[in-house]
Amino acid sequence: MANDASNDAFVEFERVQKSYDGETLVVKDLNLTMPKGEFLTMLGPSGSGKTTCLMMLAGFEHATHGDIRLGGESINGIPPHKRGIGMVFQNYALFPHMTIAENLAFPLEVRKLGKSTREEKVMRALDMVEMGDFGGRRPAQLSGGQQQRVALARALVFEPELVLMDEPLGALDKQLREKMQFEITHLAHRLGITTVYVTHDQTEALTMSDRVAVFDDGRIQQLAPPDQLYESPENSFVAQFIGENNTLEGVVKEIKGKTCVVQLDDGEVLDAVPVNVSEVGERTRVSIRPERVEYNTDRLDPDAHTLNAEVLEFIYMGDIFRTRLRVAGNEDFVIKTRNAPDQVRLKPGQQIKIGWMAEDCRALDA
Numbered sequence: 001m002a003n004d005a006s007n008d009a010f011v012e013f014e015r016v017q018k019s020y021d022g023e024t025l026v027v028k029d030l031n032l033t034m035p036k037g038e039f040l041t042m043l044g045p046s047g048s049g050k051t052t053c054l055m056m057l058a059g060f061e062h063a064t065h066g067d068i069r070l071g072g073e074s075i076n077g078i079p080p081h082k083r084g085i086g087m088v089f090q091n092y093a094l095f096p097h098m099t100i101a102e103n104l105a106f107p108l109e110v111r112k113l114g115k116s117t118r119e120e121k122v123m124r125a126l127d128m129v130e131m132g133d134f135g136g137r138r139p140a141q142l143s144g145g146q147q148q149r150v151a152l153a154r155a156l157v158f159e160p161e162l163v164l165m166d167e168p169l170g171a172l173d174k175q176l177r178e179k180m181q182f183e184i185t186h187l188a189h190r191l192g193i194t195t196v197y198v199t200h201d202q203t204e205a206l207t208m209s210d211r212v213a214v215f216d217d218g219r220i221q222q223l224a225p226p227d228q229l230y231e232s233p234e235n236s237f238v239a240q241f242i243g244e245n246n247t248l249e250g251v252v253k254e255i256k257g258k259t260c261v262v263q264l265d266d267g268e269v270l271d272a273v274p275v276n277v278s279e280v281g282e283r284t285r286v287s288i289r290p291e292r293v294e295y296n297t298d299r300l301d302p303d304a305h306t307l308n309a310e311v312l313e314f315i316y317m318g319d320i321f322r323t324r325l326r327v328a329g330n331e332d333f334v335i336k337t338r339n340a341p342d343q344v345r346l347k348p349g350q351q352i353k354i355g356w357m358a359e360d361c362r363a364l365d366a
């Protein structure tokens with residue numbers, strides 16, 4: 001979706017900073033540009049500044065420095081009722097004393113739409129989230145998932161150009177959450193809505209988004225499409241935060257173009273991609289994804305770097321095997337292998353050889 005959207009910036013954060021107390025910055029020099037129709041997720045640990053960014057974009061909080069623009073116009077200059085922003089929050093409760101249909105009609109009344117237009121739009125929005133038969137009920141008569149669907153319909157009923165969602169699925173159980181993730185992205189893409197979605201759940205971010213902005217400590221650590229984020233993390237924080245990751249610590253011995261030589265703390269020497277290291281002598285954390293490690297010698301590429309490992313734990317997970325190893329002094333080295341008919345099941349205590357390609361091995365900041 002992001003690829004065929006126009007290059008015109010629809011949402012822009014330019015050098016935005018935010019302090020609540022005039023001392024500590026909770027958002028630090030944030031720059032972000034979104035084209036129309038993009039589904040972007042702000043992902044990060046609690047307290048990293050995600051909600052604050054959303055609140056500033058909604059106009060509920062002011063940026064201490066910098067500018068936020070919507071359709072080229074500074075958000076401060078657009079009166080709230082003309083911002084055309086729909087919002088869904090985890091605890092953004094529906095009005096309990098109103099029926100579902102009345103809840104949905106409310107944003108339309110605020111915008112002074114006539115009765116017949118209101119009724120038509122409410123029906124359409126309810127149908128869209130498959131809640132067409134529930135218009136007459138009150139929120140308390142619906143399940144959590146149904147209420148969340150109604151909240152979504154209410155955010156979309158006035159056809160906003162921009163929808164902001166802050167952990168909207170946090171309160172739902174896993175199965176429903178996964179179903180809703182799918183529904184929300186489909187709906188947003190089908191209607192061409194630009195969406196800023198906030199979550200601390202990395203799976204949710206990876207599966208739903210065109211791009212993900214990984215937040216930590218008030219800064220975007222990396223902004224990239226999900227596959228790039230997972231496969232090419234630019235620093236240790238992102239490598240650790242997104243997906244499962246193996247880390248081996250050492251010192252940079254040599255940098256030559258697209259490869260570097262790292263000496264691990266146990267003496268082992270290996271080649272890696274120098275991603276976030278700049279000089280010889282620097283400490284580094286080398287990052288390798290569990291599924292990029294091979295222990296089946298038949299499948300091992302002749303160019304692969306090999307190390308000795310001891311099997312500490314084997315976990316059968318159905319579709320995959322998750323095996324924990326001791327590698328170069330690290331006892332939390334995890335490898336994941338597909339449950340293929342010819343796949344070897346390792347046993348604790350076994351001494352094995354593992355291998356990987358240098359290009360899957362990233363030298364990051366220590």
Ligand SMILES: Nc1ncnc2c1ncn2[C@@H]1O[C@H](COP(=O)(O)OP(=O)(O)O)[C@@H](O)[C@H]1O
Nearest residue numbers: 020021026044045046047048049050051052053
């Ligand atoms: N209204 C507020 N007043 C003062 N501090 C706040 C307020 N809202 C958030 N903060 C602080 O700002 C930081 C970022 O919070 P927040 O944006 O809610 O992070 P996130 O949504 O990523 O969990 C936190 O340290 C939080 O305590």
Ligand SMILES: [Mg+2]
Nearest residue numbers: 050051052166
């Ligand atoms: Mg938050």
